[in-house]
Amino acid sequence: METVEADLLILGAGGAGLCAALHAADRAPGLAITVAVKGLLGRAGCTRMVQGGYNAVLTPPDSLEAHFLDTLRGGAWINDQELVWTLVNEAPRRVLELEARYGCFFDRTDDGRIHQKPFAGQSHDRTIHKGDLTGIEIMNRLTEQVWARPSIRALEEHRAVELLQDDAGRVGGALLLDMRRGSFVLARSRATLLAMGGGPTMYKVIACSADKAADGIALAYRAGRRSRTWRWSSSTPRAS
Numbered sequence: 001m002e003t004v005e006a007d008l009l010i011l012g013a014g015g016a017g018l019c020a021a022l023h024a025a026d027r028a029p030g031l032a033i034t035v036a037v038k039g040l041l042g043r044a045g046c047t048r049m050v051q052g053g054y055n056a057v058l059t060p061p062d063s064l065e066a067h068f069l070d071t072l073r074g075g076a077w078i079n080d081q082e083l084v085w086t087l088v089n090e091a092p093r094r095v096l097e098l099e100a101r102y103g104c105f106f107d108r109t110d111d112g113r114i115h116q117k118p119f120a121g122q123s124h125d126r127t128i129h130k131g132d133l134t135g136i137e138i139m140n141r142l143t144e145q146v147w148a149r150p151s152i153r154a155l156e157e158h159r160a161v162e163l164l165q166d167d168a169g170r171v172g173g174a175l176l177l178d179m180r181r182g183s184f185v186l187a188r189s190r191a192t193l194l195a196m197g198g199g200p201t202m203y204k205v206i207a208c209s210a211d212k213a214a215d216g217i218a219l220a221y222r223a224g225r226r227s228r229t230w231r232w233s234s235s236t237p238r239a240s
């Protein structure tokens, strides 16, 4: 079986996966980073499908608190509030990073500020956009940045099917399926990051990219269950 070695293995290449790869590459240029994606780099996943735009608080009278409450209300109050706060708190920085560091062009007002439009569930004009092609703009620019960094290797049409774990349950990479050749690839890594999106295909009616089938959630669930059942003995055989 073909084996790939990396310091950091990122599974999934939507906005989350590509931003993680870029952050890691820029923070530690010596790192060998591998991004494995079920589809084509920059083409797969839902980030490319974003039409509305990116919600972020930039100027008063909008506020982080208002964005936080709107998001909780939109999530029917079942959201993880720590995660929501991280989302709203980070959003302004991430938008500026997308523009100033990664080269995205968002629509502007006549006086040169980033244009923010009204959007569903938002109490203020908060949505930053590039016409209605915001996701394409973000993914194209992030993909260009990834291709420009030699420390990031992309494995396209490689589907993660299982996390690799040692006897103590520590994750050390993933088993990938090279879908072009129909063969398995063993990707070993010091750190593994799951950025495979959510699982919208569990619903009857969806508008999402069909490659989002809760794979990451399933992989993590199986790995968690396995690490718990293995804890009692390092000689316990691996569950199939």
Ligand SMILES: Cc1cc2nc3c(=O)[nH]c(=O)nc-3n(C[C@H](O)[C@H](O)[C@H](O)COP(=O)(O)OP(=O)(O)OC[C@H]3O[C@@H](n4cnc5c(N)ncnc54)[C@H](O)[C@@H]3O)c2cc1C
Binding pocket: 011, 012, 013, 014, 015, 016, 017, 036, 037, 038, 039, 044, 045, 046, 047, 048, 049, 050, 051, 052, 053, 054, 055, 158, 159, 160, 161, 195, 196, 197, 198, 207, 208, 209, 211, 212, 213, 215, 216
């Ligand atoms: C039609 C539509 C419109 C939307 N509009 C908006 C909007 O206006 N504003 C907004 O904020 N959000 C919007 N969203 C939601 C937004 O797109 C997502 O929340 C966001 O893109 C998630 O980013 P991500 O990187 O986590 O996942 P994705 O961008 O979906 O990336 C997941 C990646 O994981 C890969 N992957 C999956 N399984 C595997 C596997 N087993 N092995 C390897 N790779 C795998 C996929 O190929 C893909 O590259 C919209 C979603 C849709 C579907």
